[in-house]
Amino acid sequence: MVLLPAFGYLPVLGGNTFHLEAWQDLWARAGLGHSVWLSYASGLITTLVALFIVVLFLAASQGTWIDRTIRRMVSPLLAIPHAAVAFGLAFLIAPSGLLVRWVSPGLTGWERPPDLLIINDPSGLALMAGLILKEVPFLLLMSLAALPQLRPDSRVVLARSLGYAPGIAWLKCVFPALYPLIRLPVYAVIAYATSVVDMALILGPTLPPTLSVSILNWFNDPDLSRRFMASAGAVLQLGVTLAALLSWWIGEQAVKCLSQRWLTNGARSSGSTAIAVGGRALLITVTLLAISALFGLALFSVAGFWRFPDALPGTFTLDHWQRILPSVATPLINTLSVGLTATLIACVLVVATLEHAARHHLAARRVQWLLYLPLIVPQVAFLFGLVVAAESIAIRPQHALVVATHLLFVIPYLYLSLSEAYRRLDPRWGQVALSLGVSPWRAFWQVRLPLLLAPLLTACAVSLAVSIGQYLPTLLLGGGRVPTITTEAVAMASGGNRRLVAVLALLQALLPFIGFSLALLIPRFVWAKRRQMRGAA
Amino acid sequence: MKPRATLAAAVATVMLSLALPVAAAPAPGDWDAVLDAAEGQTVYWNAWAGEERTNAYISWVAEQVDALYGVELVHVKLGDTSEAVSRVLAEKQAGNDDQGSVDMIWINGENFAAMKANELLFGPWADSLPNYALTDPDNTPAVRYDWTIPVDGLESPWSSSQVVFYYDTALVEDHPDNMPALLEWAAQHPGEFTYPQVPNFLGNAFITQALLELSDTTDLFYKPMQEEDFDAATAPLWEFLDQLHPHLWRSGRAFPSNSADLRSLMSDSEISIALSFSTTEASGAIANYELPKTVRSYVHDSGMIGNMSFMAIPYNAQHKAGAMVVANYLMSPEAQAEKQDPAVWGSNTVLSMKMLSPDERALFDGIDLGIATLPPDELGEVLGQPHPSWVDAIVEAWQERYVN
Numbered sequence: 001m002v003l004l005p006a007f008g009y010l011p012v013l014g015g016n017t018f019h020l021e022a023w024q025d026l027w028a029r030a031g032l033g034h035s036v037w038l039s040y041a042s043g044l045i046t047t048l049v050a051l052f053i054v055v056l057f058l059a060a061s062q063g064t065w066i067d068r069t070i071r072r073m074v075s076p077l078l079a080i081p082h083a084a085v086a087f088g089l090a091f092l093i094a095p096s097g098l099l100v101r102w103v104s105p106g107l108t109g110w111e112r113p114p115d116l117l118i119i120n121d122p123s124g125l126a127l128m129a130g131l132i133l134k135e136v137p138f139l140l141l142m143s144l145a146a147l148p149q150l151r152p153d154s155r156v157v158l159a160r161s162l163g164y165a166p167g168i169a170w171l172k173c174v175f176p177a178l179y180p181l182i183r184l185p186v187y188a189v190i191a192y193a194t195s196v197v198d199m200a201l202i203l204g205p206t207l208p209p210t211l212s213v214s215i216l217n218w219f220n221d222p223d224l225s226r227r228f229m230a231s232a233g234a235v236l237q238l239g240v241t242l243a244a245l246l247s248w249w250i251g252e253q254a255v256k257c258l259s260q261r262w263l264t265n266g267a268r269s270s271g272s273t274a275i276a277v278g279g280r281a282l283l284i285t286v287t288l289l290a291i292s293a294l295f296g297l298a299l300f301s302v303a304g305f306w307r308f309p310d311a312l313p314g315t316f317t318l319d320h321w322q323r324i325l326p327s328v329a330t331p332l333i334n335t336l337s338v339g340l341t342a343t344l345i346a347c348v349l350v351v352a353t354l355e356h357a358a359r360h361h362l363a364a365r366r367v368q369w370l371l372y373l374p375l376i377v378p379q380v381a382f383l384f385g386l387v388v389a390a391e392s393i394a395i396r397p398q399h400a401l402v403v404a405t406h407l408l409f410v411i412p413y414l415y416l417s418l419s420e421a422y423r424r425l426d427p428r429w430g431q432v433a434l435s436l437g438v439s440p441w442r443a444f445w446q447v448r449l450p451l452l453l454a455p456l457l458t459a460c461a462v463s464l465a466v467s468i469g470q471y472l473p474t475l476l477l478g479g480g481r482v483p484t485i486t487t488e489a490v491a492m493a494s495g496g497n498r499r500l501v502a503v504l505a506l507l508q509a510l511l512p513f514i515g516f517s518l519a520l521l522i523p524r525f526v527w528a529k530r531r532q533m534r535g536a537a
Numbered sequence: 538m539k540p541r542a543t544l545a546a547a548v549a550t551v552m553l554s555l556a557l558p559v560a561a562a563p564a565p566g567d568w569d570a571v572l573d574a575a576e577g578q579t580v581y582w583n584a585w586a587g588e589e590r591t592n593a594y595i596s597w598v599a600e601q602v603d604a605l606y607g608v609e610l611v612h613v614k615l616g617d618t619s620e621a622v623s624r625v626l627a628e629k630q631a632g633n634d635d636q637g638s639v640d641m642i643w644i645n646g647e648n649f650a651a652m653k654a655n656e657l658l659f660g661p662w663a664d665s666l667p668n669y670a671l672t673d674p675d676n677t678p679a680v681r682y683d684w685t686i687p688v689d690g691l692e693s694p695w696s697s698s699q700v701v702f703y704y705d706t707a708l709v710e711d712h713p714d715n716m717p718a719l720l721e722w723a724a725q726h727p728g729e730f731t732y733p734q735v736p737n738f739l740g741n742a743f744i745t746q747a748l749l750e751l752s753d754t755t756d757l758f759y760k761p762m763q764e765e766d767f768d769a770a771t772a773p774l775w776e777f778l779d780q781l782h783p784h785l786w787r788s789g790r791a792f793p794s795n796s797a798d799l800r801s802l803m804s805d806s807e808i809s810i811a812l813s814f815s816t817t818e819a820s821g822a823i824a825n826y827e828l829p830k831t832v833r834s835y836v837h838d839s840g841m842i843g844n845m846s847f848m849a850i851p852y853n854a855q856h857k858a859g860a861m862v863v864a865n866y867l868m869s870p871e872a873q874a875e876k877q878d879p880a881v882w883g884s885n886t887v888l889s890m891k892m893l894s895p896d897e898r899a900l901f902d903g904i905d906l907g908i909a910t911l912p913p914d915e916l917g918e919v920l921g922q923p924h925p926s927w928v929d930a931i932v933e934a935w936q937e938r939y940v941n
Contacts, residue, residue, distance in 0.1 A: 012630040013655060031940040096805035113807045115728035120791040206734055206791055208940045217736070220619040222647030223929065224626070224655055305826045308806040317826070323589055327596075384627055391631030397638045475620060476627075479638035480581055480613025488586075491614035495587020496797020497825060498804075 010231075013224055022228035026236065029229075031208030036240055038204075039211040042124045042131070043194030043244045049128070050135040051186060053282045054143060058178075059170040060279025063153075070283055071144065072520075077290045078137040078462075079512035081469055081486070083493060084505030086130045086202035088293025090119050091300070091498070093126070096308050098296045104309035113308055120206050127204040131196065133290045135189050136283070139182065141462070145455040146181040146421055150174060165272035167279070172263050181424065184416040190248055191376040194241045198471075198490075211237050212378055219380045234381030241376045294509075301502040320499045328485065328507060335484040335511060338399070338474070339467040342406040343460050346414045351456070353415075354422040355444060358430075371415060374408045383476050390477065397479025405473040410463045417459035418452075425451060454523040461519035465512035485511070562857035565662035571858045576607040578859030583621035584643035586614030587797065590821060590882045597875065602866050608859045613639075618648050625657050625851045637853030641860040644692065645846040646684045646738070650925050652849065653691060659850040661690025662861055668868035669693065673889035679845050680887060684922040685759055692847035693864045694887040696876070699836075699843035699919055700742050700812055703819040703909065707831040708809040714838045716750045716777060722810075723784040729809040731785045733799055734792035735935045739814055741928055744935060746842050748774045748927075749920055758923035762930055771931060775938065782939070789939070804828055816916060817883030820907025824879070834911050840918030845887060874900035879907040 009015050026032065061067040080088075092098045096113035104110040119126050152174045159169035200210045208214065215237060218230035300306075304315030356362070374382075386405065395401055429451060433443035449456070471490045474482060489504035563570035580602075586592050592612065599610035615621060621642050628637050644652070652658050663669060672680045672694050680694045681687065704712050708729075713719040723730045733740035749755050751773040757766060782789030786808050793799045800818070802808045804827050813819070822828040848864040850857055866872055870893055873886040883906075890898055906912065922928070 010630070012626055030937050034941070094805075096802075096807050113805060115787060115807075117787045117790055122790065201794065206794065219623070220617050221736070222619065222622075222651050224622070224651045303826065305829060306804075307829060315826075319826075323593075327592075384623055387624065387627035388631045391628050391633045394633075396636065471616075472620075475615070476624060479624060480583060480611070481638070483614065488614060491586035491616045492589070493587070494585065494616040494795070494797075495589070496795060496801060497587075497589060497827065498801060499826065500589050 010228065013227065015228060022232040025229040026232045029214075032211075032214075035208045035211040035214050036236070038124050038208075039194050039237070039240050040244050040247075042128050042204075042210065043190050043241070044247060046128050046131040046135060046193040047186060047190045047248070050132050050139055050189065053132070053136050053279075053286060054139045055171075055175060056275060056279035057140070057283040058143060058147075058279070059167045059175070060276045062166060067280070070280065070287065071140070073287050073291070074137045074140055074283065076513055076516055077133070077287065078141055079465060079516050080134075080290070080294060080509045081489070081505060081512075082130075082134055082196070083198040083202065083490070084297060084509060085134055085290065085293055086199040087493075087498070087501060087505060088297045089130050089133065089289070090126070090202055091296045092289070092293050093129075094119050098292065098299075101309050102311050110309060119203060122205045122207065124205050124210070127200055127210070129289075130199050130203045131193050133286060133293070134199075135193065136286050137290075138462075139185060139189065140283075141458060142182050142185040142417065143178060145417070145458040146178060146424075147174075148454070149421065149424055149426070150177050150181075152178075163268050165269035167272045167275035168267070168269060171275070176263065181420040184420065187245060187248070188372075188375060188413070188416055190244050191241050191372070194244045195237055195376065195378055197378075197380075211240060215378055216380055219384075231381060234378045237378050237381075238376060245376075297502040297505055300498050301506060303499060320503050324500060324503045324507070328488070331483045331485045331488050332507075332511070334399075334482050335468055335486065338403050338406060338482065338484065339464045339511070341403045342410045342467045343414070343463045345403070346407055346410045346463055347456070347460055350411060350414045350418060350459075351422075351449075354419060355448075358422065358425075358427070358448075359440065371412050375412050379472050383472055386473075387476050397477060397481050399478075399482055402474055402478040402482045405477045406467045406470055409470060409473070410467050413466045414459050414463040417462050418455060421455035422452060453526065454519075457519035457522055461512070461515040464515040468508070468512055562659075565660075565665035565861060568665070568667060571861050572606065574858035575856075575862040578856040579609040579611060580640045580856050580859040580863050581611050581613050581638060582641045582643070582860075582863065583613045583615055583618075583624075583639050585616070585618055586612065587616070588882075591884075594876055594882045594884075597881070598863070598867065598872060601872070602863050605866065606862050608862055610863055618642065618644060622648060622652060622657070625652070625853070626655075628853055629657065634853050636855050637851050638855070639851050640854045640856045641863060642849050642851065643695070643846060644849045645844060646922065647925050647928070649683050649692060649847065649849065650686045652851075653686065653689075657852055658691045659852045659854060659857055660692075662850065662857075663688070663693035663848075663864070664690040666693055666861065666865040666868065668865050671868060671870070671888045671892045673892050677889060679843075679919075679921070682921075683847060684844065684928075685924045688847070692849040693868060694845050695848055695864075695867055696884045697843065697845045697887050698814050698885060699816055699916060700739075700746060700814055700841045701816050701818075701834045701836055701911065701916070702810060702812045703803070703828075703832050703834045704810040705803065705806075705829060705832050707829065708806070712810065712835050714835075716747050716837070719810075720777065720781050720784075723781055726809065727784045728786050728788070728807075730811075731787070731789075731792060731799070731802070731808055732812060733795050735939075736932045737795050739796045739799070739812065740792070741932055742814060742842050743812060744774065744778070744931055745923060745928060746837075746920070747777055748931060749842070749923070750837065750839050751777055755923075758927050759921065761924055762926040767930055767934075771934065774931065775934075778935075778938075800827060803832070815883070816885060817879045817907055817910045819909035820879050821883050823909060824907070828909075830908070833909050836911065836915075836917045838917070840920045841916075842922060843919035844922045870897040870900055874904065877901060878904050879910065880905070883907065883910070 009018055095116045095118060100113065155173040156166065156169045159173045160166060195212045197212050197216055200213045204210050204213060211233065215230050215233040218226045218233060301320055302316050302318060303313035304317045306313035390401060425448065429447055430443050433447040469486060471486050474484050475487050485508050489508045492504050493501050563574045565571065584595060595612045602608045602610050621639050625637060625639055674680050713722045732743040735741055735744060748771065752770065757770060793802055796813055799811045800822055803811045819828060819832045819834050823830055823832060848867065850860045854860060870888060873888050876882050876884050877886050
């Protein structure tokens with residue numbers, strides 16, 4: 001459905017023949033090369049930096065109360081929607097933003113904001129910073145969910161008994177085992193960062209914007225013939241994402257080769273102080289930035305008029321909350337019912353698939369990549385085809401159709417969050433249970449599933465957050481029949497009243513926040529007497 | 538994939554069995570039949586929803602049409618009108634010609650031109666509405682031509698708007714009155730003016746305004762563009778923009794994305810002069826705590842670009858009768874006066890005062906326009922939107938020149 005219009009075929013707009021005009025138009029676009037480069041580079045750099053921060057922190061982390069506190073502060077950040085983080089960050093670091101306000105005019109002497117290009121900078125630094133704020137919590141959570149089955153503590157203890165400094169011990173003995181487990185989430189981050197739209201709209205460069213934003217603009221162009229070029233752009237976007245993934249894969253191989261010597265060189269402590277300090281400092285910076293961004297949003301949601309360079313709004317008011325709250329009940333209920341239904345269905349399907357594979361010792365199939373396709377093809381491009389497909393078989397917009405569409409995005413995330421943890425679960429647990437004479441079902445319910453409780457709940461929380469974040473699928477497939485808190489928030493964001501946007505963004509963050517909190521708390525409650533089973537949070 | 542296909546087929550079967558028989562829409566001219574058919578219908582109105590005051594007004598309309606006509610009105614909140622166009626396009630592609638999910642769209646200009654050209658609209662119906670005469674269509678070309686494209690009864694007028702500038706009197710002593718003066722002012726106050734990035738509609742309006750102001754004769758812009766005229770006709774515009782851009786906010790290296798962004802820049806004192814497509818924007822934003830109380834509006838001496846926005850009904854809408862009843866109510870003096878009140882929304886009426894009864898006129902006379910809103914007699918001449926082919930061409934050329 002993306003491919004046909006890209007090659008000139010879309011009968012409803014009079015495109016009845018195949019040709020390459022759309023591609024010629026696309027190549028002729030001003031700034032196309034720059035757009036492509038921005039998408040490619042920002043995807044790779046973001047992932048690299050985010051992974052670096054997470055790994056360094058995990059290496060530095062000693063399980064002290066400080067480390068545990070930092071971890072607990074990071075996880076809820078995952079609940080804040082991308083657009084909300086972007087809004088918050090933009091307001092934090094802009095020349096007229098919160099940080100400058102706090103030091104002006106006292107330290108700077110600025111009565112008017114300086115004319116500096118920070119947000120929307122041509123090289124996309126602000127966009128990358130925003131993405132890193134969101135991807136660090138995601139990768140950290142994925143790592144924490146995968147870690148317990150590696151029994152990192154005993155590995156580190158062993159290495160330390162051989163004289164390795166703690167950070168080095170972790171990097172050399174745990175990380176090489178951890179990386180394969182979080183590889184799929186890392187790939188998802190690359191795919192996401194190369195094709196992100198909402199954050200790029202707010203923080204990204206504009207002259208030209210990233211490829212994904214350009215595609216959205218062409219699809220939204222009133223001139224409907226632009227859609228041919230937009231479809232060609234979507235195919236190109238897929239190519240850019242694949243190129244980024246391929247580059248990363250090549251990088252992986254290179255690191256694998258080059259690090260062999262370092263892993264076995266026997267050096268026990270060089271760099272360990274840097275790891276201990278840097279790992280914590282970087283993560284704390286990320287966390288503080290995100291929390292300040294959130295604080296800025298909260299401040300705006302109750303702000304009256306707020307002139308630069310006042311550090312705080314001149315007046316406070318509950319007007320904004322009072323105007324929004326009466327109308328959010330239905331959207332909140334819709335959001336929750338769609339999210340929970342989609343998560344539940346996805347959970348059953350994914351666990352059934354994984355359990356089936358585990359029982360019959362099936363290797364991951366090659367068709368798996370199909371599952372991930374919805375994550376790497378720009379939504380705006382293939383949703384149109386989906387609407388056509390649903391309409392062709394006379395499925396009218398409704399609740400169930402929205403749930404079905406959300407499944408396209410929820411299943412891959414749930415699968416990639418859970419599959420490695422599931423596959424690597426020591427099969428001997430199940431074998432012991434079977435040898436004691438229970439049925440495979442009972443072994444599954446009473447042994448394997450409880451062992452996987454922490455990663456399963458985390459995966460469900462991620463899925464719920466993914467479902468809650470969907471805008472275009474909900475709007476286009478739901479035909480406006482299923483308003484959710486996200487469709488309300490995005491529509492309101494297009495009007496740009498920062499105070500009302502802040503209210504909706506905070507509301508939008510509420511549900512996933514509850515989801516993540518439950519995912520962390522339930523294992524602690526259920527396994528109150530079994531510390532090792534609680535997951536690593 | 539196979540189980541999923543089976544599931545989809547099963548769902549499809551259930552849905553088909555549930556599908557209601559389609560009632561043919563009554564002829565727009567037979568108003569009583571339209572009212573009868575409309576009763577009990579649910580109308581899905583797809584409208585941009587970025588402004589809370591607009592949304593609140595639409596909720597008010599929903600209460601009224603429910604009470605008056607038994608029509609249930611649902612506001613489908615959009616971030617961009619093209620999302621509704623996508624939906625209709627997909628339905629047409631799939632052959633859903635009578636059970637479309639979009640009943641009514643808030644639309645104008647290029648989106649209207651595109652939908653009309655691709656035969657995605659129902660009609661003619663708009664000139665059959667009882668309240669249509671109140672717009673005095675014979676003497677008001679703006680309700681018959683949407684960006685020079687003949688409306689042909691395919692959409693009914695809803696709101697009129699005009700570009701105005703607004704500025705902070707605490708920061709600017711004398712505001713400029715024309716484009717060359719704006720350039721001079723910007724050179725003296727670097728970084729304190731900007732406009733939304735083309736192709737945002739307000740950005741397009743700014744460069745169109747500049748084109749009209751800087752050209753000696755503007756007649757040719759109201760006819761379809763001839764390729765050979767383009768370079769000569771637009772040369773003054775590019776000369777002006779080339780000179781202006783280095784003096785803009787961020788030296789023209791970045792532009793705000795839309796009117797809301799622009800308003801935020803004013804709110805943060807980053808810039809001192811901005812523009813809007815709503816004459817009451819400044820007053821509304823002051824009431825919303827978004828702008829300082831010292832902000833006021835002004836217009837250029839030569840007049841400012843204005844246009845109207847409309848209601849259109851897609852060709853395959855399921856509830857056409859209901860949509861017509863709502864569109865007609867939206868043009869009623871009662872609904873138009875409520876809309877014009879800045880305390881509610883502050884969007885200008887499309888009705889012609891001389892067509893109203895004294896009682897109806899009184900509804901409008903009592904409205905307090907707000908502290909930063911220019912009274913109607915100070916808004917000056919309304920310049921018509923050029924033909925879309927011209928706007929498309931200068932938008933395209935702008936991107937060629939300034940995106941790299």
